[in-house]
Amino acid sequence: MSASLVIFFLLAALAVMAAISLIAQRHPIHSALSLIVVMVALAGLYLLMGAEFVAAVQIIVYGGAIMVLFIFVIMLLNAEAEERTNFSKLATYAGIPLALAIAGFIAAAIARSSGSLPAAEPSGALTSTKTLSMLLFSDFVYPFELTSFLILVAILGAIVLAQREN
């Protein structure tokens, strides 16, 4: 039981428990906090795999900007806790086991195909920031420019949506 395996199981358990908490909580702000825990746990897993720049970007962008946006919107809209209605009893008792069965089936299928993928070393210098940026600006420059254009469009869209009707 090497140290990496122990850390993996701890972080994986944290991520799964936080995801279950996202489903189980009634108030959206508690769901948002659980999602932040999932993202930080995933950033820890990326660090374990040696993808340090991606881990930092995950926390800075996802955890520090996108989730803050979610929390602002929840606070601004004064979101309340969900009321319990009777309609979803069938869905709960039949649906959740079915969804978990599907996930379990996929997981078992993956686990059974253990021969095809090598379990490699954490890729340290291979995926350093320098390598990623060289790739980003040489092979992937077209998607890079497209995503910057996409962000510009999103900013314009958000500004237009946020204007009051005068």
Add this chain to the structure above:
Amino acid sequence: MSDFLTKYAFLIVPILKVVILVFIVLTVDAYLTWLERKVIAHIQARWGPHRVGPHGLLQPLADGVKFIFKEDPLPANVDKVAYFLAPFIALMLALTSLAVIPFGPQKFTIFGYETHVGIADVNISLLVLFAITALGVYGVALAGWASNNKYSLLGGLRSSAQMISYELTLTLSVVGVLLLAGDFSLRGIVEHQSAGKGVLSWYVFPQIIGFLCFYIAAIAETNRVPFDLPEAESELVAGFHTEYASMKFAMFFIAEYTSMITVSCLATILFFGGWLSPFPDSWTFTHYLPSALLIPFGLWVVFDGIRYENLFGRIMLPGVGSALAVIGFALIVFPTLNAIIQGPFWFLAKVFTFLFVYIWMRGTLPRFRYDQLMSFGWKFLLPVSIANVVLTSVVILWRMH
């Protein structure tokens, strides 16, 4: 026993370093509040605390005791999870960010485990600090929302919007330094500034715009004057920490001062050479500067303390002063000790200078109005820091040809 220590040294040594660092930082926080009150008082032509100990030196101790004994009320209808989590997040993030800061250049071996002065030496320490700063918004936002109080909510939203806006400038103004150094690790950035020419090889001169943008954005991030509208007393009561009392308020308080210390450490490491001496390496007589400062200061404290008004001061102050003078003499007599103390001495001197500038600004400047603050951040500082990045890259490319 020593076998056990050697085998588990990789666990025990960092834990020991963490304990020592947290203890030192909390003490420095407490005395930073003393320094702030004294300096602001002297700017405003009055004395600060001067009754509790000699020159008010035991005032932080009295404040700590007050925080412990004060009632810690729980307002009605608060969201308990968020209410208890917010100060905890703020304090935890502020203390964690100290883990990646290197305080000195030495590497030493203890219990057979080679380590350095600083807790963790990761090669993306700058990104880790940005990530922690990015997460720091949650402490404020959750505190404002959980308090079930309109003024707290508004103060929390304003403060977190301010922090997010200035976080962009903070990150971009450092990119110039990254381009010059080519390395994300803070230790590497300091080593790239050690070209041996003293002050001239620091990054503050090529990157003066970047330094000014960084420092202004850092003051806005830590919610200090002139950007402290969210927590000013005459504004929204006390902003996001209105409903917090005693221990939880103390956690926010400590988190704010600790993030001040972190930002000052970051400014010295990125722009002012960290632990490097401002004199060129060939001027070895400057290695006696710590002693040259400590001995006269110690003797002055002794002579000032002998004539102090009460008996406690007449015993404590000469004791402290003579201890300082003895340390100064020991540095002259033992050259190995002097060599070890050089790096941390310069680091602490520069951090102290930045903290003093923080306190000086609090006593001098009025505060920004909220819309002035936001338009300054988005319409002036952000374009200036982007222009700084473009200018730096143009100059670097030009020099490469």
Add this chain to the structure above:
Amino acid sequence: MVPTNYYLILSAVLFGLGIVAFVFKRNIITIFMAIELMLNAVNLAFVAFSQSWQKPDGEVFVLFVIVVAAAEAAVGLGIIILTARNRRSLNVERVDLLKL
């Protein structure tokens, strides 16, 4: 070393939990967060494969996924704010008529 399959199983489990949250929750913001959870699960699979085949291409894709998720969250939350202001509710079951 952690076998790559473990990461893929974790990714599948998180994706499944995201689907469960998407289908069963009634608050529109929570449904949005379930979408983000699914995107995160996919990111984990990308990085796992990138480490397994020792190529950095997967991590570049993760950067693109994060950027697209940010843009989508910004515009989507803007739409949610407008809809919620008009209908005075964040419950998706109340959005069942084309006209208010």
